[in-house]
Amino acid sequence: MEILRRTLSLCPVCKRVIKAEVFERGGKVWISKTCPQHGRFEDIYWASYQLYKKAEKWAHDGIGVKNPNVKKKNPVCPKDCGLCRLHKSHTALANLVVTNRCDLTCWYCFFYAKRVGYVYEPSLKEIEKMVKILVNQKPVPCNAIQLTGGEPCLRDDLLEIVRICKKYGIDHVQLNTNGIIFSQRPDLALELKKAGVNTLYLSFDGVTPKTNPKNHWEVPGVLENCRKAGIGVVLVPTVIKTVNDHEVGDILKFGFKNNDVVRGVNYQPVSLVGRITKAERKKLRITIPDVLELIAEQTKGQVMPEDFYPVPTVWPITRFVQALTGKPQYDLSAHFACGMATYIFNQNGRMLPITRFIDVEGLLEYLQQLAQELEGGKSKLVTALKLLFKLNSFIDKKKAPKGFSLAKILYNALMKHDYRALGEFHHKSLFVGMMHFQDLYNYDIERVKRCCIHYVMTDGRVIPFCAFNVIPEWYRDKQQESQGISFSEWEKRTGKKLKDDLYKRDVRKLKSSTLYRKTYKGFI
Numbered sequence: 001m002e003i004l005r006r007t008l009s010l011c012p013v014c015k016r017v018i019k020a021e022v023f024e025r026g027g028k029v030w031i032s033k034t035c036p037q038h039g040r041f042e043d044i045y046w047a048s049y050q051l052y053k054k055a056e057k058w059a060h061d062g063i064g065v066k067n068p069n070v071k072k073k074n075p076v077c078p079k080d081c082g083l084c085r086l087h088k089s090h091t092a093l094a095n096l097v098v099t100n101r102c103d104l105t106c107w108y109c110f111f112y113a114k115r116v117g118y119v120y121e122p123s124l125k126e127i128e129k130m131v132k133i134l135v136n137q138k139p140v141p142c143n144a145i146q147l148t149g150g151e152p153c154l155r156d157d158l159l160e161i162v163r164i165c166k167k168y169g170i171d172h173v174q175l176n177t178n179g180i181i182f183s184q185r186p187d188l189a190l191e192l193k194k195a196g197v198n199t200l201y202l203s204f205d206g207v208t209p210k211t212n213p214k215n216h217w218e219v220p221g222v223l224e225n226c227r228k229a230g231i232g233v234v235l236v237p238t239v240i241k242t243v244n245d246h247e248v249g250d251i252l253k254f255g256f257k258n259n260d261v262v263r264g265v266n267y268q269p270v271s272l273v274g275r276i277t278k279a280e281r282k283k284l285r286i287t288i289p290d291v292l293e294l295i296a297e298q299t300k301g302q303v304m305p306e307d308f309y310p311v312p313t314v315w316p317i318t319r320f321v322q323a324l325t326g327k328p329q330y331d332l333s334a335h336f337a338c339g340m341a342t343y344i345f346n347q348n349g350r351m352l353p354i355t356r357f358i359d360v361e362g363l364l365e366y367l368q369q370l371a372q373e374l375e376g377g378k379s380k381l382v383t384a385l386k387l388l389f390k391l392n393s394f395i396d397k398k399k400a401p402k403g404f405s406l407a408k409i410l411y412n413a414l415m416k417h418d419y420r421a422l423g424e425f426h427h428k429s430l431f432v433g434m435m436h437f438q439d440l441y442n443y444d445i446e447r448v449k450r451c452c453i454h455y456v457m458t459d460g461r462v463i464p465f466c467a468f469n470v471i472p473e474w475y476r477d478k479q480q481e482s483q484g485i486s487f488s489e490w491e492k493r494t495g496k497k498l499k500d501d502l503y504k505r506d507v508r509k510l511k512s513s514t515l516y517r518k519t520y521k522g523f524i
Contacts, residue, residue, distance in 0.1 A: 001025045004052075005446075008077075011035035012275070012440035015471060019077065022444070024049045031442055032320040043281060043441040046337060048289035048305070055310040055336040059101070061450065062333025066138045069461050074483040076145055078448045081468075081475065082461035089333045091142040091451035092461060093174075094134050096127065098161055099150040100480065116477065119498070120485030122458050126155060130163050132454040133166045137462075139328040143169070153188065154501055159195045159471035170384040174234075178202040178214055180503050183221030189229035199263065200226055204235040207254050207523040211244035217510035220519035223261050233262035240270045248291055250523055256344065256351055256430055257522075265293050271437040273470060281441060284436070287434050288340055299351060303432070305486020308340040309351035309360065311452075315363040316371065320414060323374035324383070335447040343425075345401040356408070357399035366390060366415075373435040379413030384415050386426055404428060438466040458483060458495035476492060 004123040011019035013035065016230075020033035029046040046052045070082030097363045100120045122130070125389040134142035145165050146380050152175055161347040161445055165173045175192065182189055184357050202222060206212040215222070226233050235255050239245055248267065282403055309333040318331045343354040354360065370383055391407040400406060404424055412421040438447060443466070451464035456474070463475050472478075487498050510516060 003331065004029065007031075008445040009033045009443045010078075010440055010445075010471070011038055012041055012443075013038040013472075015440075017079070017163075017445070020444070021411045024478065029386060041441060043443075044285055044287060045442055046289055047287045048293075051289045051292070051305055052337070054306075055340065057266075058310050058313045058315070059336045060312040060315040060333055061473045062331045062452070063139060063328060064088050065090055069133070072385065077187065077445050078464070078467040078471065079474070081463045081517075083454070086449055087464070088139040088450045089452040090331065091134060091137055091454045091456075092330065092332055093144045093146055093454075094142050094462070095146050095148050095176075095453070095455045095465070095468075095482075096130060096156070097149060097455065097480070098122065098127065098147050098152050099155050100484075101154045101177075101501055102149060102497070103150040103501050104151070104178055104214060105502075113514040116481070116484075118481060118486060119377045120480040120484040121155065121414075122318040122483070123479055124160060128159055128168075128460060129460075131165055131168045131170065133460055133462065135170070136457055140330060141169075143330065144172040144174065145170050146174040146176050151178060151180070151501075153177055154217070155179040159191055162192060162195040162197055170196075172199070173197050174199045174201050178203045179222035180215060180218050182225055183215075183218035186225045189225040189231055193229045193231050197231060201230055201236055201266075202233050203238075204238050206244045207250045207520065208246040208247065208423045211247050217505060217507055217516065220513070221521065223258055224515060227261045231261075233258075233261055234264040234266055235262055236266050237269060238268050238270055239286055239291055241284050241290070243284070245286055245291070245294055248294045252295060252299060252303065252351075252432065253522060255432075256346070258519075259430050260344065262430065263426055264312035264433065266431075267434035269434065269436040271470070272439045273440065276441075280383075288337075288434050289329065291434055292340070302351040304346065305341070305355055307342045307355045308432075309322065309342065310336040311339045312336055313360075313364065317414070318368040319371040320374075321369040321417070324380060324415070325417075333450060335444075335450040337436075337444070338451070339433060340429065343429040344432055345429050347401055352401060357396045357401075358374075359394045359396075363391075363394040366394070387411065387415065401428065438470055440470060443470065 001048060004024060007020050008017055008023060011018055014037060016035060018033050018035050020031055022029060022031050027049050028044060029049055029052045031045040031420060032040060032041045032042040064087050065083050070080055070084040072080050072084060075084035075086055079237045131293050147161060154516050158208045162173055175197050177200060203214055209216045237251050239248060252265055255262040269288060270284060272281055290306060296304045311332050316333050318329050322329045345352045374383055382455060389409060391410055395406055398429060409421045409425050412418040448464050448466050453465045455463045455468040457479050459479060468475050491497055
């Protein structure tokens with residue numbers, strides 16, 4: 001056994017902050033901790049020591065937030081979130097909860113109105129206040145917001161919420177949805193696109209009715225309506241061992257097949273929130289390396305674990321642009337164990353990961369070198385010329401996808417800050433990522449400190465994802481319950497019935513459509 005690092009965690013029972021060790025055993029990475037009151041807890045952290053060590057090489061701490069919302073002199077993580085001065089990442093993506101109402105009741109969902117017993121829906125004025133808090137974050141203002149819930153599409157004023165985000169300069173507005181209403185209303189996709197929505201973050205747990213009872217029958221309509229509206233879709237599978245892990249390869253193939261509208265697949269190994277036995281954890285637990293191995297196996301080696309890199313790998317790009325502009329830049333400085341990603345291109349109908357034709361590590365090391373030269377006073381013109389002549393040496397043109405110049409796209413993005421050039425890159429590729437959000441059994445406070453996916457609350461605090469959802473009684477539930485209203489009060493104010501939110505599908509009708517058969521051809 002090799003101790004890899006010592007950290008802090010929480011007792012799954014009493015939530016006390018306790019010491020923990022991350023260690024290697026049997027080729028896997030584990031986390032263990034002992035609560036003086038409730039004893040020892042141990043759980044798998046990463047299923048591959050080798051992949052863990054590769055990811056660790058790219059660890060990078062960001063610049064944090066210079067104007068934290070919590071001013072406490074000696075904050076304790078994660079008890080004093082908001083953000084505080086201990087936090088090492090700015091908000092790369094902010095979740096803004098617009099409702100806890102939903103038209104479905106999924107057993108593994110973090111929360112919805114029926115489960116918590118009240119309706120939480122911030123007013124437009126409160127939403128505007130939260131957006132202003134995000135854009136005033138320093139030194140790097142938040143420029144990406146995900147509207148989430150519950151099901152955001154149940155709000156009648158959703159278009160106005162999107163307009164508020166755009167009013168304050170939010171570049172990227174993403175809608176987290178199960179897609180049910182999108183499948184029924186073609187006009188909604190068009191209206192949201194016009195208002196400023198860039199991406200649909202679509203729950204998608206498998207290609208069959210058994211693995212994806214949530215929205216299997218509606219997905220064809222969602223994709224078709226988004227095609228017509230010009231909204232990109234990211235498929236978001238929650239991966240659960242013994243439930244849908246046998247379909248992770250088919251999920252990727254499905255996204256690849258629909259790459260004209262699907263811009264990415266973002267796997268989320270399940271976060272086992274709440275109290276759960278050791279036997280249940282062993283049955284359901286799946287980690288990032290597990291998912292990567294399954295993708296490799298189920299795509300017959302078209303996509304391999306070595307094609308993926310951890311989130312902070314992009315730091316050299318950020319550093320280069322910062323050195324060039326002299327200004328702090330958007331920085332994905334999440335903990336190296338939080339997630340991994342790659343890009344896949346279409347090469348004659350086969351999946352071609354970006355690592356097969358670009359020397360990713362060589363390019364990033366070169367950008368680090370150029371950044372150091374710029375920081376040392378090197379001429380920007382000389383740097384631009386060096387980069388122009390050197391870029392092609394990192395690209396294997398014989399293996400690269402045909403039809404567009406990657407060197408030109410990279411040069412325009414890095415030197416001219418023409419991010420429209422990246423649009424072509426994204427339209428030609430499929431982003432494949434995974435983010436393993438924590439639970440009380442694998443909780444690592446070092447990860448929480450570096451989280452860059454946050455929730456903004458009406459009281460002005462900004463909370464890391466794995467504090468907001470893993471310890472709901474401290475943040476999410478406490479704050480939302482204080483502002484929530486009873487079902488009867490909500491029904492009195494709105495003139496609606498909460499039970500009418502629940503969706504009832506006609507499976508026979510949906511299955512009989514030509515669109516359904518076309519969409520799932522080759523999968524069912």
